[in-house]
Amino acid sequence: MKWDALEEEPCSLARTVAVIGDRWSLLILRECFLRIRRFDDFQASLGITRHLLADRLKKLVRFGVLRKIPYQEAPKRYEYILTQKGLDLYPIIMSIVHWGNIHMVDARGRPLLHEHKSCGKMFDPVMVCSECGEPLSAKHVHVHPGPGVRRSSPLHASARERTKKNAEQA
Structure with a gap:
C-alpha cells in the first residue's frame, strides 16, 4: 500500500485516511465544526505554518470536504465552508472527541461539553445500528x-x- 495513493485503494478506511488521515487536516476540521472559516483564523487558532495550512486546505477543497468562497476582493480572500461531504464527517470527529474525553482528559475534565439543541441536554456520541437501533461494539x-x-x-x-x-x- 502506497501512502500517496491511498485514495485508490479498495478500502473505505484507506480512502478516508487519504483525505483526513493527518493531524492538521483533523484539527482544521475541528475548527470548521467550531465555526472557524478564514485562513488567518485557522492559523491563529492552530499555530500552523502558512504553507502547511494552505496545503491542507487545498487538499480538503480538492476532495470536496470544503468549498472556497470569496469574501473580499482586494486583496482576494476566501472562507472555507464545510460541504455536505464535510458535514458528513461530524460523526467521525465526534467519535474521536468522545474517545479523547474518556481516555485522554486530565484531572480538570473534558475541555468541551456538547449540548443537543433539541433537548437541551449534554450528551456523549453513541454509535448505533442503522437497522435495529442497538449500540454497536x-x-x-x-x-x-x-x-x-x-x-x-x-x-x-x-x-x-x-x-x-x-x-x-x-
Whole structure:
C-alpha cells in the first residue's frame, strides 16, 4: 500500500485516511465544526505554518470536504465552508472527541461539553445500528466482502475467512 495513493485503494478506511488521515487536516476540521472559516483564523487558532495550512486546505477543497468562497476582493480572500461531504464527517470527529474525553482528559475534565439543541441536554456520541437501533461494539459486528473489494485483495480473503469461520461456529 502506497501512502500517496491511498485514495485508490479498495478500502473505505484507506480512502478516508487519504483525505483526513493527518493531524492538521483533523484539527482544521475541528475548527470548521467550531465555526472557524478564514485562513488567518485557522492559523491563529492552530499555530500552523502558512504553507502547511494552505496545503491542507487545498487538499480538503480538492476532495470536496470544503468549498472556497470569496469574501473580499482586494486583496482576494476566501472562507472555507464545510460541504455536505464535510458535514458528513461530524460523526467521525465526534467519535474521536468522545474517545479523547474518556481516555485522554486530565484531572480538570473534558475541555468541551456538547449540548443537543433539541433537548437541551449534554450528551456523549453513541454509535448505533442503522437497522435495529442497538449500540454497536467491535465484538458484535461481522465483516463480509462487499461489491467494491478486489478479489485479489487481502481484505477479501480475510473477510471471506471470517465469514466461513463464523458460519462454522454458529
